[in-house]
Amino acid sequence: MSSAVTSGIAPFVLDERLATSCHRLGVFELCTVLLMNDASYPWFILVPQRPGVREIYELAEPDQLLLLHESVALGRALMATFCGDKLNVAALGNVVPQLHVHHIVRFAGDAAWPAPVWGKAPARPYSATELDVRVSALRPHLPAGFRPAVAG
Amino acid sequence: MSSAVTSGIAPFVLDERLATSCHRLGVFELCTVLLMNDASYPWFILVPQRPGVREIYELAEPDQLLLLHESVALGRALMATFCGDKLNVAALGNVVPQLHVHHIVRFAGDAAWPAPVWGKAPARPYSATELDVRVSALRPHLPAGFRPAVAG
Numbered sequence: 425m426s427s428a429v430t431s432g433i434a435p436f437v438l439d440e441r442l443a444t445s446c447h448r449l450g451v452f453e454l455c456t457v458l459l460m461n462d463a464s465y466p467w468f469i470l471v472p473q474r475p476g477v478r479e480i481y482e483l484a485e486p487d488q489l490l491l492l493h494e495s496v497a498l499g500r501a502l503m504a505t506f507c508g509d510k511l512n513v514a515a516l517g518n519v520v521p522q523l524h525v526h527h528i529v530r531f532a533g534d535a536a537w538p539a540p541v542w543g544k545a546p547a548r549p550y551s552a553t554e555l556d557v558r559v560s561a562l563r564p565h566l567p568a569g570f571r572p573a574v575a576g
Numbered sequence: 577m578s579s580a581v582t583s584g585i586a587p588f589v590l591d592e593r594l595a596t597s598c599h600r601l602g603v604f605e606l607c608t609v610l611l612m613n614d615a616s617y618p619w620f621i622l623v624p625q626r627p628g629v630r631e632i633y634e635l636a637e638p639d640q641l642l643l644l645h646e647s648v649a650l651g652r653a654l655m656a657t658f659c660g661d662k663l664n665v666a667a668l669g670n671v672v673p674q675l676h677v678h679h680i681v682r683f684a685g686d687a688a689w690p691a692p693v694w695g696k697a698p699a700r701p702y703s704a705t706e707l708d709v710r711v712s713a714l715r716p717h718l719p720a721g722f723r724p725a726v727a728g
Contacts, residue, residue, distance in 0.1 A: 478662070479651065479655070479662075479663050480647070480648060480651065480665060481648045481651045481652045481655075481663075488644060488648060489641075489644070492640060492641070492644045495632070496632060496633045496640060499631065499632065499633045500633045503631070503633075510630070510631075510668075510669050510670050510673060511631050511633075511667075512666070512667070512668045512669070512670070513632060513666065513667045514664070514665065514666035514667070514668065514692075515663075515664070515665045515666070516662075516664045516666065516692055517662050517664075518662050518664070518682055518689060518690035518691070518692075519690050521662060530670055537670060538670035538671050539670070539694065539695055540666075540668055540670075540692050540694050540695075542691065542692050543691055543692075
């Protein structure tokens, strides 16, 4: 189910394709934090909660700075937690134009290495245990500004 | 041939694989601006001129802000020039770990659409005329801080 966050006149609504393909972990000041439901990689997505925005340059400048700040904080936390060989950060949006920024921890020898992850291997949905392990590992590394989603 | 920019102790040297696969267009304050030698897409790359940096979060905070500023300026200029359907912005680096940020103008129906461009179609090198047309179109849209490379 999509949630709406009031922002000025129009509400922000998470794109249905992101909502159904991801677990919603919580929010930073600007962005909703998602976990792609593909246990093949630690694959997280930041979605600025601003309606109608497709490109980073369309964000107001204070929001661009918030996105940078949250992306850097998440990227550092991911690499500290999962000790990957490389972090992939990408705003593509050819299929889902709502602005969203992938943060994917990559390992030499993972299911797509060294290619980008898109279209390489079918998504492997998390079991409840795998999900708990992955999210619990990350939680202590996230900055104080992160507010976890209410379970249920 | 790679160029070196002195920065503190170690010099910055553009990765040889980027140097050989791209045309060097010029520099912003932080980044070298490259054009991927693949006429299939308007595909530009920003490379922060800082030695040894692989991830955005490894840049000093003032450099993170410069990268954001230059990425936003380039992205806006690209979409104003080429009127694409979507801009793809990505820092991957699985093959070339030196930090570099792709900016690719995408069109519905282009050689890889809607997939990401990597690994989809063989690069189609520019003719001299195509190169001149593409770069000349972009030039008036680039911000004042851009300094073109000396031809030769």
